[in-house]
Amino acid sequence: MPSFIRRVHALPRAVCVPTIASVAGLCLLSVLGGCTQEAPIITYQVPTQKPAVLAEEDTRTIAAILPQKDQAWFFKIIGRESAVDLIDDSFREFVESVKFEDGVPILDDVPAEWQKGKERMMRFASFDINTPVQQLDLSISQLTRMDDWSELVTMNVNRWRKQVGLEDSDDEWAGGETMEWSGGTSEEFADAPAIWVDVTGRPSASSSSMMAGNAPFASMAGGPMMGGQSAGDASSDPHAGLPRDAQEAIEQAKAKGESMPAAKEKAFPGESSKTESSSSTPELDFERPEGWRDGRMSMMRMAAFNVGPEDAPAEVTVITAGGDLRGNVARWMGQVENGQPDDAEVDAALESAEKLTVAGRDAQRFILLPKDAENKSASSIDATIVPLENDFSLFIKMTGPAEVIKDQDQEMRRFLESLQY
Numbered sequence: 001m002p003s004f005i006r007r008v009h010a011l012p013r014a015v016c017v018p019t020i021a022s023v024a025g026l027c028l029l030s031v032l033g034g035c036t037q038e039a040p041i042i043t044y045q046v047p048t049q050k051p052a053v054l055a056e057e058d059t060r061t062i063a064a065i066l067p068q069k070d071q072a073w074f075f076k077i078i079g080r081e082s083a084v085d086l087i088d089d090s091f092r093e094f095v096e097s098v099k100f101e102d103g104v105p106i107l108d109d110v111p112a113e114w115q116k117g118k119e120r121m122m123r124f125a126s127f128d129i130n131t132p133v134q135q136l137d138l139s140i141s142q143l144t145r146m147d148d149w150s151e152l153v154t155m156n157v158n159r160w161r162k163q164v165g166l167e168d169s170d171d172e173w174a175g176g177e178t179m180e181w182s183g184g185t186s187e188e189f190a191d192a193p194a195i196w197v198d199v200t201g202r203p204s205a206s207s208s209s210m211m212a213g214n215a216p217f218a219s220m221a222g223g224p225m226m227g228g229q230s231a232g233d234a235s236s237d238p239h240a241g242l243p244r245d246a247q248e249a250i251e252q253a254k255a256k257g258e259s260m261p262a263a264k265e266k267a268f269p270g271e272s273s274k275t276e277s278s279s280s281t282p283e284l285d286f287e288r289p290e291g292w293r294d295g296r297m298s299m300m301r302m303a304a305f306n307v308g309p310e311d312a313p314a315e316v317t318v319i320t321a322g323g324d325l326r327g328n329v330a331r332w333m334g335q336v337e338n339g340q341p342d343d344a345e346v347d348a349a350l351e352s353a354e355k356l357t358v359a360g361r362d363a364q365r366f367i368l369l370p371k372d373a374e375n376k377s378a379s380s381i382d383a384t385i386v387p388l389e390n391d392f393s394l395f396i397k398m399t400g401p402a403e404v405i406k407d408q409d410q411e412m413r414r415f416l417e418s419l420q421y
Helices: 020-032 088-096 149-163 205-211 231-235 244-254 325-337 343-351 402-407 409-418
Strands: 004-010 041-047 059-067 071-080 125-129 136-144 195-201 301-307 314-321 354-358 361-368 379-387 393-401
Touching: 059 088, 059 149, 071 088, 071 149, 088 195, 149 195, 325 343, 325 361, 325 379, 354 379, 354 409, 361 409, 379 402, 379 409, 393 402, 393 409, 402 409
Parallel strands: none
Antiparallel strands: 004 041, 059 071, 059 195, 071 136, 125 136, 301 314, 314 393, 354 361, 361 379, 379 393
């Protein structure tokens, strides 16, 4: 029962100020009704305790990090501890059973009471989860995988710890724990287990200001992030804490393009100049080579095309992501040869890279073909890396049959020359 203070207020007395000429009349009136009249007394109660919804309380974050071949997927909820306590079991049951198709989570079997949330920058999906205490926000998003899974997990968990006012942890996975996950096999992700994170603390003023979205972030190789969020958006964003360039890059990646435009076009123009902020991210301009067809877009892709024959096409994608130059080249070589290249082969690929200028920046282009030159249908890669800021790069990559990669050499060159970012 909340306690109350009773306050009693009386309205001011009405005072008569008679003149000498009216003394007799006023005296008569005073006899009949009096010169003053008491106003009625009004009482009301003022609560002395905050409503439960406004009471101070610890903040709790629960999250899962799930591996895919080239991506790390983040499922995260942050909110008042008493609210998160009500849904933690159902959330963990959900993430332990999430399955993927073509590297993307299937979200058809979420609990019936979860409502699909509005689309937000740098997210794959959002769900609103109602509790008697607070409406919670489940954010689902992805980053490009780093070579070191442990480092990726540790960096993210320590960022989340800061958001709830905790210090960095030196424990394995920064205090996260491996979890059972039916959506991935132990053979496929032997080096990258699914991780469950559960941290509770009292955010400080500094961590609250960081969560507001304008503080500089700790650099991380993996994927970009959006800036200028409200505190509520940042607190429910699994990647809050990445560099501002990364924030801006993922805005671009998430922007919607229903179909890729024709020649000399903007890949993702704003839906409305009246509603978009004047500080919106730079747009990607390009000239589409003849014969290049609209490709499959995703959250991370700024542009996508299918090229070459319909029955055996190659795919062209443009994304921003992190990772060091050597690590990316080695990974691509492994994809082409279905095996890990040795250091000498990677060194040779780096030395033979074509140096060129893309969007006014120095860039390197790598054409990686299979060792078996006779196998024209074997997967090959034509990739150009354009360094940006804070260890992020623009990646323009064509993946497909070796014969298509060779045939599209000049079209890719013209595309690279036309790019503006």
